[in-house]
Amino acid sequence: MKEYSAESIRNIAVAGHSGSGKTTLAESLLFKAGASDRLGKTADGNTVCDYDPEEIKRKASLNASLAAFEYNNIKVNLLDAPGLFDFEGESCEAINAADTVLITVSAKSGVKVGTEKAYEKAAAAGKAKMFVVTKVDDPDANFYNVLTDLKTVFGPTVCPVIVPVIRDHKVVSYVNLIEMKAYTYDNNGNAVETEMPTAEVSEKMEYRIDGLIAAFSEAVAETDDELMEKFFEGEAFTQKELVQGLHKGMNTGVITPVICCSDVTMGCIDMLLKEIELLMPSPADCPAVIANTADGDITETSYDKSASTAAFVFKTIADPFVGKMSFIKVMDGQLKANGEYVNAATNTPEKIGKLYSVCGKKQTEVSVAYAGDIVAAVKIGASTNDTLCSADRVVSYDPIVFPAPCYKMAVRAKTQGDESKISAGLQKLLDEDKTLALYQDPSTKEQILAGLGEQHLEVAVSKLKNKFGADVVLSVPKIAYKETIRKKVKCEGKHKKQSGGHGQYGHVWIEFEPCISDTLVFEEKVFGGAVPKNYFPAVEKGLQDSMAKGVLAGFPVTGLKAILVDGSYHPVDSSEMAFKTAASIAYKEGMRQADPAILEPIGRLLVTAPDDNTGDIMGDLNKRRGRVIGMNPVNKGTEIEAEVPMREMQSFTTQLRQITRGKGSFTFEFLRYEQLPANLVSDVILSADNNAE
Ligand SMILES: Nc1nc2c(ncn2[C@@H]2O[C@H](COP(=O)(O)OP(=O)(O)OP(=O)(O)O)[C@@H](O)[C@H]2O)c(=O)[nH]1
Numbered sequence: 020m021k022e023y024s025a026e027s028i029r030n031i032a033v034a035g036h037s038g039s040g041k042t043t044l045a046e047s048l049l050f051k052a053g054a055s056d057r058l059g060k061t062a063d064g065n066t067v068c069d070y071d072p073e074e075i076k077r078k079a080s081l082n083a084s085l086a087a088f089e090y091n092n093i094k095v096n097l098l099d100a101p102g103l104f105d106f107e108g109e110s111c112e113a114i115n116a117a118d119t120v121l122i123t124v125s126a127k128s129g130v131k132v133g134t135e136k137a138y139e140k141a142a143a144a145g146k147a148k149m150f151v152v153t154k155v156d157d158p159d160a161n162f163y164n165v166l167t168d169l170k171t172v173f174g175p176t177v178c179p180v181i182v183p184v185i186r187d188h189k190v191v192s193y194v195n196l197i198e199m200k201a202y203t204y205d206n207n208g209n210a211v212e213t214e215m216p217t218a219e220v221s222e223k224m225e226y227r228i229d230g231l232i233a234a235f236s237e238a239v240a241e242t243d244d245e246l247m248e249k250f251f252e253g254e255a256f257t258q259k260e261l262v263q264g265l266h267k268g269m270n271t272g273v274i275t276p277v278i279c280c281s282d283v284t285m286g287c288i289d290m291l292l293k294e295i296e297l298l299m300p301s302p303a304d305c306p307a308v309i310a311n312t313a314d315g316d317i318t319e320t321s322y323d324k325s326a327s328t329a330a331f332v333f334k335t336i337a338d339p340f341v342g343k344m345s346f347i348k349v350m351d352g353q354l355k356a357n358g359e360y361v362n363a364a365t366n367t368p369e370k371i372g373k374l375y376s377v378c379g380k381k382q383t384e385v386s387v388a389y390a391g392d393i394v395a396a397v398k399i400g401a402s403t404n405d406t407l408c409s410a411d412r413v414v415s416y417d418p419i420v421f422p423a424p425c426y427k428m429a430v431r432a433k434t435q436g437d438e439s440k441i442s443a444g445l446q447k448l449l450d451e452d453k454t455l456a457l458y459q460d461p462s463t464k465e466q467i468l469a470g471l472g473e474q475h476l477e478v479a480v481s482k483l484k485n486k487f488g489a490d491v492v493l494s495v496p497k498i499a500y501k502e503t504i505r506k507k508v509k510c511e512g513k514h515k516k517q518s519g520g521h522g523q524y525g526h527v528w529i530e531f532e533p534c535i536s537d538t539l540v541f542e543e544k545v546f547g548g549a550v551p552k553n554y555f556p557a558v559e560k561g562l563q564d565s566m567a568k569g570v571l572a573g574f575p576v577t578g579l580k581a582i583l584v585d586g587s588y589h590p591v592d593s594s595e596m597a598f599k600t601a602a603s604i605a606y607k608e609g610m611r612q613a614d615p616a617i618l619e620p621i622g623r624l625l626v627t628a629p630d631d632n633t634g635d636i637m638g639d640l641n642k643r644r645g646r647v648i649g650m651n652p653v654n655k656g657t658e659i660e661a662e663v664p665m666r667e668m669q670s671f672t673t674q675l676r677q678i679t680r681g682k683g684s685f686t687f688e689f690l691r692y693e694q695l696p697a698n699l700v701s702d703v704i705l706s707a708d709n710n711a712e
């Protein structure tokens with residue numbers, strides 16, 4: 020591949036609701052541009068972008084794939100993001116690297132949560148946006164309903180540019196409002212110009228063509244004072260003015276063009292390629308990007324190929340054969356194969372080997388990538404979110420903000436002995452996926468794998484097995500219950516054994532009482548040396564060891580104070596061991612008598628959700644024994660603060676997604692221990708017994 024300067028590059032993320040046709044659209048664009056010689060289908064598992072075995076198996080995208088191709092001397096770096104919410108991290112990466120977000124909306128199902136999420140992410144990141152209404156060929160498609168929806172949800176910036184002419188629920192032609200021409204498509208997917216719809220057809224369309232033109236012209240007029248003047252004088256815009264107006268409007272965010280297409284008939288795919296070239300901003304059109312200098316100041320970079328190099332790693336893939344592959348957007352200067360750079364995150368030197376332009380699983384070596392381009396490097400040290408720079412100017416870009424992992428499962432090796440293989444595999448997965456987390460629960464000592472949902476962890480487990488040969492099983496994490504006492508008691512512990520020569524003798528009286536402390540509070544009030552001083556530590560140690568297991572269900576004991584008050588000893592037979600045993604006998608008896616109870620961990624939950632879901636969420640939290648502490652209005656909804664027992668939270672991720680259709684998010688952190696309600700005690704004791712077996 021050639022080198023491309025910023026003006027001839029378009030970086031596009033294809034995002035939108037799951038199944039809205041992103042991968043199929045990428046496939047059509049690649050085919051039409053001549054970058055692939057056949058049209059694959061997701062259902063057949065033969066598309067350019069869904070090449071990962073997991074994607075082929077599940078017939079859905081799971082990773083953001085880069086498909087770079089050339090069209091009309093323009094290099095298009097297309098990033099096909101998954102729509103499934105469990106893989107949201109991938110769309111964060113794709114949108115970060117893109118200059119335009121192409122949001123697919125199915126003409127059958129219309130605006131969905133995934134559409135809104137893609138739009139909001141693009142808008143928050145200041146990226147240009149374009150809607151593509153897909154599947155207009157489908158018998159259940161209703162383009163004009165979808166257009167109304169888009170206007171209602173996203174406001175007046177929504178501007179139709181290519182629309183279908185529909186008769187008897189079938190597309191008869193497509194009108195390009197820039198060219199003011201209508202086209203049909205032949206069996207090979209080639210455009211054939213046809214007559215503009217007659218007044219009669221236009222009259223019947225929900226949006227009459229003249230109405231669409233008026234709205235379109237008004238949107239363009241808004242982008243420029245001169246155009247506005249012309250518009251008011253009733254003069255028609257030239258094609259050039261329309262293109263320039265739309266281009267400017269996209270750049271500044273005041274216009275979000277809408278284009279329709281069909282991947283079945285290839286309808287409008289050629290026009291979309293043209294609009295990619297004409298309307299979408301190149302990196303050279305984009306505003307300067309803020310970068311942080313090494314001494315904490317702020318500077319700007321602006322895709323200038325003659326500046327010092329700065330390149331941002333926005334994505335990492337752990338490939339079992341190629342090794343670690345890093346996807347890099349050159350933000351300034353030039354990134355060269357075999358070049359030497361500094362990683363601003365670690366301040367360490369980084370030598371880059373070969374550089375590749377990537378199209379699905381195909382890699383083409385390149386020697387240099389100019390500012391604005393996206394390339395991949397293999398086996399470099401840098402991670403996602405790191406910046407590579409020339410040594411003469413070390414800067415870093417703000418990191419991509421990923422959704423926090425909230426769905427947790429315990430993970431362990433299927434076969435013992437595989438642990439090191441598993442931790443190496445997991446480490447590689449963590450490198451590529453910043454929405455996965457792995458840690459040890461300090462209380463239960465279990466390894467916890469956390470992600471965005473059930474499917475996310477399922478895919479992680481499958482990848483571990485198929486890519487790294489590491490077989491793991493997931494299970495619902497154990498809850499770190501504790502036990503305590505509620506009454507003050509005084510108990511005796513006597514250990515006396517006479518076996519042959521030396522005997523064993525230890526005898527204590529201990530008072531047990533509740534207190535506020537995680538660890539044992541030990542005191543002694545022994546009079547007259549009933550228990551000699553040198554045995555006190557043994558008594559304390561005996562109690563401490565015993566506290567690892569409570570008497571109800573074997574959970575660790577907390578909130579225990581013990582006072583050694585009396586006892587007796589034998590000058591020959593007493594030993595530290597014997598006093599330790601005596602203390603543990605007293606402990607067992609004392610715990611039983613002191614009204615033992617099980618404590619459960621309670622966490623602080625913060626849920627953010629749309630206002631109209633708050634009622635359902637409160638109802639759900641009620642079922643989970645949650646206590647709502649407060650509700651606050653936040654940007655786009657309500658934040659509910661509640662205290663909820665941890666044992667009730669396992670299914671919350673899935674439930675919240677159902678209630679809010681994917682719009683809700685939450686954080687949950689340990690707060691304190693509380694007594695487990697009486698009706699749940701036997702349940703917990705039973706499952707603890709089962710676990711112990
Ligand atoms: N009739 C018709 N079907 C289409 C069109 N585009 C996509 N489809 C079908 O819609 C389904 C989903 O398409 P994908 O391209 O996999 O959708 P996606 O948005 O990439 O899905 P995720 O990546 O999983 O979010 C497939 O069965 C496609 O064949 C179209 O233009 N017309």
Ligand SMILES: [Mg+2]
Binds near residue numbers: 041043101
């Ligand atoms: Mg897809």
